[in-house]
Amino acid sequence: MRAHEYRRETEAVRGGTARSKKNGPLSTPIYQTSTFEVVDNNQQVRATSTDTFYTRYGNPTSTVVENAIAELEGTEASLLFASGMAAVTTSILALVKRGDHVVAQRDIYGGVNKFLVQWLPKLGVETTLVDTIEYEQHQKAIRDNTKLLYLESPTNPTLRIVDLARAAAIARRHNLISIIDNTFATPMNVRPAEFGIDLVMHSATKYLGGHSDLIAGVIAGRQELIDEIHDTRTTLGACMDPHAAWLLLRGIKTLAVRVERQNENALRVARFLDGHPKVRRVNYPFLEGHPQHRLAKEQMSGGGGLLSFEVDGTGHDARRVVESLRLFTLAPSLGGVDSLVTIPILTSHGMISSAERQKIGVGEQLIRLSVGIENADDLITDLEQGLSTLVTAPPQAEMARS
Numbered sequence: 001m002r003a004h005e006y007r008r009e010t011e012a013v014r015g016g017t018a019r020s021k022k023n024g025p026l027s028t029p030i031y032q033t034s035t036f037e038v039v040d041n042n043q044q045v046r047a048t049s050t051d052t053f054y055t056r057y058g059n060p061t062s063t064v065v066e067n068a069i070a071e072l073e074g075t076e077a078s079l080l081f082a083s084g085m086a087a088v089t090t091s092i093l094a095l096v097k098r099g100d101h102v103v104a105q106r107d108i109y110g111g112v113n114k115f116l117v118q119w120l121p122k123l124g125v126e127t128t129l130v131d132t133i134e135y136e137q138h139q140k141a142i143r144d145n146t147k148l149l150y151l152e153s154p155t156n157p158t159l160r161i162v163d164l165a166r167a168a169a170i171a172r173r174h175n176l177i178s179i180i181d182n183t184f185a186t187p188m189n190v191r192p193a194e195f196g197i198d199l200v201m202h203s204a205t206k207y208l209g210g211h212s213d214l215i216a217g218v219i220a221g222r223q224e225l226i227d228e229i230h231d232t233r234t235t236l237g238a239c240m241d242p243h244a245a246w247l248l249l250r251g252i253k254t255l256a257v258r259v260e261r262q263n264e265n266a267l268r269v270a271r272f273l274d275g276h277p278k279v280r281r282v283n284y285p286f287l288e289g290h291p292q293h294r295l296a297k298e299q300m301s302g303g304g305g306l307l308s309f310e311v312d313g314t315g316h317d318a319r320r321v322v323e324s325l326r327l328f329t330l331a332p333s334l335g336g337v338d339s340l341v342t343i344p345i346l347t348s349h350g351m352i353s354s355a356e357r358q359k360i361g362v363g364e365q366l367i368r369l370s371v372g373i374e375n376a377d378d379l380i381t382d383l384e385q386g387l388s389t390l391v392t393a394p395p396q397a398e399m400a401r402s
């Protein structure tokens, strides 16, 4: 843990950058170079462990962003990756060896589920999936060879909330390294390191970048763990390009205002959907009826910009609704300024088995919204017209086509 010198909003804008007076550019320069020149071989040797050696090892633009994210998450260090998946896979590979075991929540991003359940066994590492909020199950699944506890909160796409202090305590008691995917919450809404979680991961493609224009990942935590992961990143090569790092830094500067607006918009949209006769269920942690509403309010300063809901109808109905939306763009991904809509069984959860999907309540009627920073009334009007397609039965020809 590192102490916060400033509040989150200030850290988002000024984090990572030197705050001493200087004569120089305000914006961080992009070191668009693969390598760095040295004056002699002694300096060459010294450069190896710095960010001015070779960009796969590190780069000064990336260092600024890594410092900015560490400041925001309140961790000693952080490390950038070419994608969120690169951050997860490289970090896990750095921390486990053949014969180790991982305990992971059942509701996690589909790509991570696939890595844990289908890929890690090829390397002799087993994973047990447990019910996300049944902590007894977490305890029971832990074995002598368990090394990691993998968490995500709020979960994708069901928006369940993990009790971070409880999960961190379980990990500590059993000497496990806890990792959480904090993509949905962002450090604006929750900082898991404050609850004792060891490593905080983000698909920085989402809220941290914020404009749906780059693919990026990050892991933040104690220096000693980050050093181990850095060594593996250098070997596997999943580093971030300096220009992408600069775009990410620019995105982070507006994180606070974007997330504040997304929190407000998503709550308004959730309330609207909750009262709609064609909606069976709405998943949003700051909605009073959410099963973990109290925990969410205690743990988070905002409910986030993501929500999901089930239409009162069939999978075809859900598809019809999303296709008739005009402002919510039909696209995977989330966390950008533009509102997006997707059907999880076709995108984020398309790669996991339908039996697993059933266990976490991801059915064909479920629609996920990533609420952007547009005017909330316009977004609600769009949903109103989209859902109105369910009130009148579709023409027979359309039914046959879909």
Ligand SMILES: Cc1ncc(COP(=O)(O)O)c(C=O)c1O
Binding pocket: 083, 084, 085, 086, 109, 111, 156, 181, 183, 184, 202, 203, 204, 205, 215, 216, 217, 333, 348
């Ligand atoms: C919650 C979450 N974690 C991780 C990832 C993977 O990140 P990336 O697409 O940047 O590799 C995603 C991607 O959608 C995600 O939604």
